Amino acid sequence: MKELIKHWLDKINDEVIEMRRHLHRNPELSYKEFETASYIKRKLKEYRIPYHSEIAGTGVLGIIKGNQGGGVVALRADMDALPIQEENDFPYVSTKENIMHACGHDAHMAMLLGAGFILQQLREHITGTVLLVFQPAEEKSPVGGAKPMLEAGVFKEYKPDVIYGQHVWPQLPVGKLGIRDTEMMGSSDSFKITLKGRGGHASMPHLTNDPIVTAAHLITSLQTIVSRGLDPLEASVLTIGKIKGGTAKNIITNKVVLEGSIRTYNLKIRKRLKERFFEITNHVAEMYNNVVEIEYIDGYPATINTPKWAHLARKTAQSLFGQDATPEVMPSLASEDFSRFLEEILGAFILLGTRIENSNEQRGLHDPQFTINEEALLKGTAFLSKVAIDALEELKKTQK
Structure with missing residues (x-):
């Protein structure tokens, strides 16, 4: 043959x-x-x-x-x-x-x-x-x-x-x-997070709820899912690939949008990643008095x-x-x-x-x-x- x-x-x-x-x-x-x-x-x-x-x-x-x-x-x-x-x-x-x-x-x-x-x-x-x-x-x-x-x-x-x-x-x-x-x-899920706060003048942050600060804390917190919440011998990754927010250097914006993906091999890990993603995102937004909208797509x-x-x-x-x-x-x-x-x-x-x-x-x-x-x-x-x-x-x- x-x-x-x-x-x-x-x-x-x-x-x-x-x-x-x-x-x-x-x-x-x-x-x-x-x-x-x-x-x-x-x-x-x-x-x-x-x-x-x-x-x-x-x-x-x-x-x-x-x-x-x-x-x-x-x-x-x-x-x-x-x-x-x-x-x-x-x-x-x-x-x-x-x-x-x-x-x-x-x-x-x-x-x-x-x-x-x-x-x-x-x-x-x-x-x-x-x-x-x-x-x-x-x-x-x-x-x-x-x-x-x-x-x-x-x-x-x-x-x-x-x-x-x-x-x-x-x-x-x-x-x-x-x-x-x-x-x-791996599996590949994607997400879009919209953080909504109160905008204002850069010189008066006390009158705002700055979603850029919220986004910064959220990005760091989400990384702990893989680094501290999962078995280190199980491969997985969470990536923020796109951030959009703000219009000028002296303006505190009222909205920030983050987009990214989550990848792993294990079905149980995939489920846990999604659960922790929602928990952390909602809690960080609440902590900084932002409203959050989450679009999560199972890929x-x-x-x-x-x-x-x-x-x-x-x-x-x-x-x-x-x-x-x-x-x-x-x-x-x-x-x-x-x-x-x-x-x-x-x-x-x-x-x-x-x-x-x-x-x-x-x-x-x-x-x-x-x-x-x-x-x-x-x-x-x-x-x-x-x-x-x-x-x-x-x-x-x-x-x-």
């Missing part, structure tokens, strides 16, 4: 690179991936892969049925770009102002299309069904695109036994894959792999790229919409090494100069193809 995959990979490799570049040139924001979806459908039709489209707006589901019955494995790629002005200078930079594939979703789609082509050629060897899930709006937390696709019945006809997702990862070199048995990424849950299917993915990667292909990686507190699929379906989320040759020039995800080493596209396409086949073979054993 490894040789068969390599045979068809050689035929599609250049096209996978071109597909990635085409998608990079033509990025679209969340819920607006219309041209992207049309391109995907054209490619699926070209590869003679049946599909359903317009799922939750722009989502597409490719269906590859093997010539032998068996289980169902889903492979997922996200479709949307980010509102970022690209600052690269290669020939295939974004043609859309202030829109860029700065998170590698162009590569995800290209690799999934490439894997779809390979699996379609090998369908007589496939014991089951492979679903190609092209998901919109991954970047649009907290709603995202996974939950709307599930609610729209994306898996009504074929319910996956296993699902895999793959994400480019600039911290890892090409040929390496990050695979953990449990936590991969993506933590991305937690299923140990069995993470282990299978590790074996797949090692069979393709060698025993040292899966170095130990730490989980990330970045969040991922794929977590919504993993809440309902067993599976795993994989990090694909895409570091460019001059690592000093490597930019991180969401950077205006982010790019990938395109040699990784070959690795990712091969991995998706084989992990689908390996998972179906494992399902065949367990379903006997």
Whole structure:
């Protein structure tokens, strides 16, 4: 099977690179991936892969049925770009102002299309069904695109036994894959706090209830949730990322707005963080005679792999790229919409090494100069193809 995959990979490799570049040139924001979806459908039709489209707006589901019955494995790629002005200078930079594939979703789609082509050629060897899930709006937390696709019945006809997702990862070199048995990424909740006091002249603070002072104490107090209220061995973080208040240096404002996010892996810790957040915010506001309004949004849950299917993915990667292909990686507190699929379906989320040759020039995800080493596209396409086949073979054993 490894040789068969390599045979068809050689035929599609250049096209996978071109597909990635085409998608990079033509990025679209969340819920607006219309041209992207049309391109995907054209490619699926070209590869003679049946599909359903317009799922939750722009989502597409490719269906590859093997010539032998068996289980169902889903492979997922996200479709949307980010509102970022690209600052690269290669020939295939974004043609859309202030829109860029700065998170590698162009590569995800290209690799999934490439894997779809390979699996379609090998369908007589496939014991089951492979679903190609092209998901919109991954970047649009907290709603995202996974939950709307599930609610729209994306898996009504074929319910996956296993699902895999793959994400480019600039911290890892090409040929390496990050695979953990449990936590991969964190949950991500967001909040907006509005503190309302009494404004006035800077020379007469005694006649005011200064919300800027309240905000300063609140920021410090909120940090004690993680530093003093939680187990230090449990990863979590609370960040105030935006503060808005005041109009002039000699005016005490009557309103301050703070916005931020809270991230962790553990469901119990997530619940406790939220409880303490409300307690501290309300008490500090009351202490300084401010009125407080809190908007708290429960975002993506933590991305937690299923140990069995993470282990299978590790074996797949090692069979393709060698025993040292899966170095130990730490989980990330970045969040991922794929977590919504993993809440309902067993599976795993994989990090694909895409570091460019001059690592000093490597930019991180969401950077205006982010790019990938395109040699990784070959690795990712091969991995998706084989992990689908390996998972179906494992399902065949367990379903006997």
